[in-house]
Amino acid sequence: MTGELEGREKWLWIYRTGLHGQCPRCGEGRMFRRWLKVSEHCEVCGLDYDFAAPDDGPAFFSLCFVAFPLLFLVVWFEVAANPPWWVHLFTSLPLMIVPCLLVLHPIKGWLVASQYVNKAQEAGTDALWAGLNARAKGKAASESDA
Incomplete structure (x- = not known):
């Protein structure tokens, strides 16, 4: 779905999927398995x-x-x-903490969706990321076999 998006449509897709915690590829699966823990993959389209x-x-x-x-x-x-x-303990402290915690989930979803749709990563790090992810997956597989 995201391959053909440009301009305003692209921004609206990032906004809708990210803030609602939906998969940035298909828009149907859940991005999070817990409050701030990103899933390993989308259960609908399989996005890693x-x-x-x-x-x-x-x-x-x-x-x-x-x-x-x-x-x-x-x-x-x-x-x-x-x-x-x-009085500050019962008014100011909750006023500062609660809103900050409430926006963490939508902001994280928005950032993950933005990274996917914009294919964001640091320049020149393709091989490094591929090696790190392969090593991490290999280590996880060997630990689950043991």
Whole structure:
């Protein structure tokens, strides 16, 4: 499906599949087997998720676009109301933590879908990634035989 997408359609496909945690190839299978754990492959089309390496991207975007703006609200609350520390414990702390955790899953899905659709990887690393993945799969196979 993704081979013929260009421009706005490509962006909408990444957005829809990534934010909903669907397979970026077929749009039907699930990308995640647990909350932030990417599946090994799509159960519908068989896409191998070895390419998926969002690393610290979800945490970075969560902090930049969610935590940083909320920090202004928490500081304003402190300056305007000057509450005791325990009030911050029950208001500010959950206000900072919960939204940051809630957006991690959609952001990670969006990054994995973007990597697949845009065929993103570092330049000149094809052979290195192929060797690393072959070694990791060989090691996993030998451990399961033992």
